Amino acid sequence: MKYRLVMQIGLALAVLVGLSGGADAADKVKTVASFSILGDMVRQVGGDRVEVVTLVGPDGDAHVFSPTPADAKTLAGAEIFFVNGLGFEGWMERLEKSSGFQGKTVVASQGVKPLTMSEEEGHHHGEEAKDEHEHEDHAKGEDHDDEAEEVTDPHAWQDLANGKIYVANIRDGLIAADPDGKAIYEANAVTYLDAIAKEEEAVKQALAALPEARRKIITSHDAFGYFGAAYGLEIVAPEGVSTESEASAQDVAKIIRQIKAEKIPAVFLENVTDHRLLDQIARETGAKIGGTLYSDALSGPDGPAPTYLDMFRHNVGTLTAALSS
């Protein structure tokens, strides 16, 4: 009997804590973004009207993220949950269910033309995925029977044109949840879209200046498919689209052969992955290590890539410095 009483008190306390967590909603719209890049975009569009919490913080790897109870609590108290979609956040659905999230989920990549790549080749195809609406779960392609598995690449934000689609989706999601702020969100979105368009021009110009022969690079996991497709670079990576997979000796051997045969000038590290394998490849081929690219997460506020646009500036600067010399 005593135990039951204790349990009941405990439950009551838990409910109280839960309520008070949600009750101080003040006047700001509470939103949660799944990872830091998306969080920055929401912040730009929402401005002061919106409070943004990101689940996977700076330099964190969203592929292998495991949510904590605090994350579930944060999400339960939120009105909008912004996710990338395309299978990027494999943990998202479970978290949504277990946290008792009542708000609206906005898939920022809605309407993006997804790239697929076959596991077999490790190359991007640039075809559309067969069914755009099915992209949530099948991205890892685990239950496909075909010989060469087609995998949807979730890293759509690496193309600034897609970034504009993200911004539009974020704007619409915010307006739907908070119609009073419509004018503000629209104005913010216009300013931000302008800035993205300017950056897009700059990126295109900077990369167009690279000589044709130096447009191939190696990164550790396949995060730059959209970037390469949009700006005319060929990207090769030993790990697949997710950082979870492990490379085989054959993968590494193929890449080393390719670097030697095609005289690929540089390999690039990523902020979210282990660099030892790339170090080994660089040692063996004589390709130089061109620097660190920000792929799936921003840096901290003092780092070189604290915002989405800063990330592009940093990545393009690193690429051009290493490839043009």
Place this chain on the structure above:
Amino acid sequence: MIDTVVSPFIEFSFMRRALVGCLALSLGAPPIGVFLMLRRMSLMGDAMSHAILPGAAIGYLLAGLSLFAMSLGGFAAGLAVALAAGLVARSTVLREDASLAAFYLVSLALGVLIVSVRGSNIDLLHVLFGTVLALDDAALILVAAIATVSLAVLAVIYRPLVLECFDPQFLRSASNLSSPTHLLFLVLVVLNLVAGFQALGTLMAVGIMLLPAIAARFWAEDVSGLIVIAVLIAFVSSLSGLLLSYYANVPTGPAIILLCGVFYLLSMLLGVRGGLIYRLLPRKHLEA
């Protein structure tokens, strides 16, 4: 045929490094595994792999991705857990396996806590534990040095260690070498595991320590025979696992350990010392 085996190693230095690293590990770890098995501590390897996490994590947090700092931290944590477990087992009613379970779980929880407190979600297990294909000079030297040390120490403590496996009461009554032998052996276990983790990954370290030793059990009865066969199985699995990973495009660590597992299954079926088929065959009458 010979070309199939040799050419990947001629063409790629990462394959040569992987082979050297695996062979060095195959020389040091399986003998330790033999003694673990004989002392019914086969599962200790797995438990210790979790126990070293907080030490390695602290090393990483303090010094970044430094092989030395992480190894040192992992070694200290692993040894602390092993010693504490041994101490509790010797001075209370708990058996060694139970106290080891208690300590490694605490250690694992502490490790996860330390990793999470830092706030970054880089999969620290990925960072802490290396892969066979990315062995640099420091990792190779570490693995080779530890293999050398373990063989040398094993040679020194061989006799009391064998005695302790088969007749611990006698060793304790006949000499005062029991405790130092046990201690040195624990040091070797932790050293080999740490070397394996940092250089080759968790699965590799525990797998190559134990599977060959367990498979060897079906082929030999005396300790020296067990050790030789275990090392041979580890050698062959390492080489063929690397080639399998190269030609069949599968991850290297799992390939090597799966081949060890194939050796174990075959040994279990065909082994002449208590293998399944051998036992089912009609036996000869005992001869005088």
